[in-house]
Amino acid sequence: MVSSPEADGRQRVAIEGVSPEVDAGRFPIKRTSGDRVVVEADVFADGHDQLTCLLLYRREEDPTWEEAPMAALGNDRWRGAFDVTVPGRYRYTLEAFVDPYRTWRHDLRRRVDAGQDVTVDLQIGATLIEAAARRATGTDARHLQVLAAIVRNAADPHGALAAAFDEAQAALVLRHADRRFATRYARDLRVTVDRERARFSSWYELFPRSCSPEPGRHGTLRDVQALLPEIAGMGFDVLYLPPIHPIGDTFRKGRNNAVAAEPGDVGSPWAIGAREGGHTAVHPDLGTLGDVRALVQTARAHGLDVALDIAFQCSPDHPYVTEHPEWFRKRPDGSIQYAENPPKKYQDIYPFDFETDAWESLWQELHRVIQFWVEQGVRVFRVDNPHTKALPFWEWVIDQITARHPDVIFLAEAFTRPRVMERLAKLGFTQSYTYFTWRNSAAELREYFTELSGPRLREFMRPNVWPNTPDILHEFLQAGGRPAFAIRGTLAATLAASYGVYGPAFELCEHTPREPGSEEYLDSEKYEIRQWDRRAPHSLAGLLTRLNRIRRDHPALQRDDTLRFHDTDNPSLLCYSKVTADRRDAILVIVNLSPVHGHSGWVTLDPGVFGLSDDDAFEVHDLLDDRRFVWHGPRNYVELSPQTAAAHVFAVRHLRSERDVDEYR
């Protein structure tokens, strides 16, 4: 017998070039609830027969597919869409078939137009309708039988033709199409649907131990709780805390990363584990588990998620070290292998050995840690250095957690090579740190954000951009003073739908490096308690508050896929826009990237981005200083000085009538 690659050699339709699809369906695409998933594919058969092409979709737990018709775009490309309404997992695929009835109607029209005799053709159509009637039941079957009789009735050719060309009747026949030889696309594709904060979020990081209002006292989670109104008032919606667990004594680092700690030094929160416990314990000086729960609940009342830090590594004092020596690598001298990047040694950190024979119990325990914090109410995790743990672990553990808690968000702190960073996003991380911190020129920013928002990455990687972190004080901030912080904060808040700052260091423009050439802070909070004067007059809290307000008011800034750059004639000026799908909200940003000099120049907009034509007039309304201008056409002049404002953040409004323009004359 014939062994066809298809199940039946009569499956004549080919389906290929499906988009979106990540790595041939190995990984899901990401969306947020309320999104419309638009799917395109090349769908065609031999010859000139008419096709029906359907988009099939379902929630993962639903046994049956929903169907949406796909429309032909020309050149054998088809498009369809479905809505994802709630967080969870969805699937989609395609089915298409040659439709004899659709083909028959299409040809009948051409025959009639050419004045040909269609007596035999009407008989053929009637036979097709009768076949549909046999596939249908109930009312549909009866209607189809009547329709077949009308089309077959040679005594009334006009009535037959009228019935054949009736759209409602045709829809009824097509509803009962012959799908025996339908081609199903080879793969079921997956969608991970997250809650909206996965796409749009504003993060604020702080060290709880520096939050005491009393100088010299170790701050507590209750002190953090007291700051919630202020942080929420600035417009942030995620409060991220570095690890809150007991800190090891052995090999504890001193201030400014000194190899030996002095008495009273508090150590690094990332040296997790001590007598008091490990990854599920709370540092006694910070408070109790009850305090964590209270903080999480109070934060939620302020519209804030509390994000905890998942740093899967141990201090030498961590209970795991004695209770589960099988999770660590031993050296021939009997010692445990500490972290290294030869010739550098980190004796205060023991990494887990993901190649241990006991890898399964290790995975289970690490899953238990995350699950533990989920049970305390935590729904956002910032994962420390995920790129130094086995990649398959992350796919497994994120799947385990989000299967039961689809509202959990994981941010990957993977400052590593591009392919590894991207893989972590594919494996399930909700958001990803980026190279933004090191992209400072207009050309660098344009190239990088074009890549991030482009078709290769946008389906699975959601950038979360940070102008500073406790580990990274970029030279640009060291040298540029307050204007540099204003520039970077404005860029972060408007280039990316998700961004974050490490505060109060950020708004207070903390900029002194530990030593020249270092990206580490002098007197870093990583190793000591700091006091911050949150009311200092030079604080940028006002700017951040304003930017967060603009982000909340303007849905264009709450997505990354519509980011477009526009040309300027001055390399110190960066110009870009974001719009909503319906273009009713449109934001245009022009940033002067110099913290020192004023810059002016001409920007050349792509007016089509805003639904404008080349000679349209439109209003640009600066949401930072509330000034309004009327611009005409693509080329417009701008002038920005670091002494007054880092940027224009314009809302763009199309002036539809001469009267709109007159208002400004």
Next chain:
Amino acid sequence: MVSSPEADGRQRVAIEGVSPEVDAGRFPIKRTSGDRVVVEADVFADGHDQLTCLLLYRREEDPTWEEAPMAALGNDRWRGAFDVTVPGRYRYTLEAFVDPYRTWRHDLRRRVDAGQDVTVDLQIGATLIEAAARRATGTDARHLQVLAAIVRNAADPHGALAAAFDEAQAALVLRHADRRFATRYARDLRVTVDRERARFSSWYELFPRSCSPEPGRHGTLRDVQALLPEIAGMGFDVLYLPPIHPIGDTFRKGRNNAVAAEPGDVGSPWAIGAREGGHTAVHPDLGTLGDVRALVQTARAHGLDVALDIAFQCSPDHPYVTEHPEWFRKRPDGSIQYAENPPKKYQDIYPFDFETDAWESLWQELHRVIQFWVEQGVRVFRVDNPHTKALPFWEWVIDQITARHPDVIFLAEAFTRPRVMERLAKLGFTQSYTYFTWRNSAAELREYFTELSGPRLREFMRPNVWPNTPDILHEFLQAGGRPAFAIRGTLAATLAASYGVYGPAFELCEHTPREPGSEEYLDSEKYEIRQWDRRAPHSLAGLLTRLNRIRRDHPALQRDDTLRFHDTDNPSLLCYSKVTADRRDAILVIVNLSPVHGHSGWVTLDPGVFGLSDDDAFEVHDLLDDRRFVWHGPRNYVELSPQTAAAHVFAVRHLRSERDVDEYR
């Protein structure tokens, strides 16, 4: 227990972005015997451990994989290669693993360079070598035991280090690496390896019935045989004959496609089948099956393949129509459904019904037809309108034939939509007709051939370009006279490694359309016997002979993947180059696309294509008229007149020394 997406959670390596790969491995890539298959992939793991990455390959019938090491290119990209030596099917895939020994050596070097104590590290290394010894057998095992002892010997640290850093010793350890946690790429990928003619071929099409030397007599296969020395002498290597089968009487077309034939009209060879037989019979006026075998054999002695036409359709007189009515579609009036493109009707052609319940016996019979001709010695088939037959059929039948006869070549005559044309190439067609015939301006040619030779298509689609066919006399040839034919012939022969002409119409510049606006010939050979004066003084046979000679002498012209276009400042001048992989052969072509006017201008070469730098001097040697020039740098002046030559076809020779230049002073 833990259920990891990987078989073992310790499979830490990810393999993705494999290239070449067609539609996630659904289809094979194409190569010809003697090619080197270069494979790249993104391969990486968590952390900073060193990897070993291997390219696995085998002939499909071999049970075991060969392995070739892949080398890191940077940014987690790896490259490896293997050779395909004989026609047939090959497979390839990748395997990679974290290599503790490689990592250990890499780190040891850095520790030693930093002056650290490595006593414990040498013990770790010795343990790794001992593990390798246990995986090895025989001499290798004994060598590894000795090596381990040397590395473990604390009494002689210098000897231990010397042994550890010895490259030959390291290679031995790596040969017995621990591959328990190796990642195998998810898919085995396929290569179809054809004989060289699949990549590089020069086709000549003629109608045998027009080959009689006696005016008025019906030409025969023996007449064709007599022409073989002349066709081979012109440098062609495939002689393609339209269908040679009996031609139907019923609804036979007359001269110039007249609806009714006159007595004596010979009919269209594509109306296959009569009393005398169908697709495995020979038209009695052409000769016998023995004549076919003799022609094929004699042609082979001249270095020519005879290509037969596979046109799977029937005249109403075809024996199938009565013997296998189940292979055709019936209309309600009992008649058989003829070919249609409403409102056009082709009553002389019955298409097969690929949706018949008897599709399997139909497929088997069509396979038998091809197999029949293969058994007569035919190894090349030009397939008529494959896009009007079920696509899965082609994948099956080409697979069936080439499994036993990997030297068989199928050319798809699919003048249809791009996706369908491409799909046929993916499904197995060796070569594909293209849109070349309708691409005449420099911009059109540059865009189209850039696409054809680009990464999306070149892995599976081999263009075969024709300036004319019996169906297509383009307006450019109708209007442009002899220079137009010279231009199109030169473009075809130098743009594509495979090209063909429909002769003698081509070299005799047959250019009169049936009526204005038509691409059909007046007095087309499709419907009547023609006499050709092969010795006519205006014949372009000399040019074709010269072009074919150049193609044979210059391997750069025998491949399509290195085609590059260079800028000119005159839109009537098209400039392009082809080189061999080692750049030892390089051809530069500049064509004046106007058949009427002389044109001059400056071409700006990309000198890197030829391995030249911007200020190098080089010789260009016109292989058409044997003139030589020395050019300096990228910008050079050219002048071409249709009265003298359509083009320069330059061999490019790098002048390595001043002496080379002096020759020309």
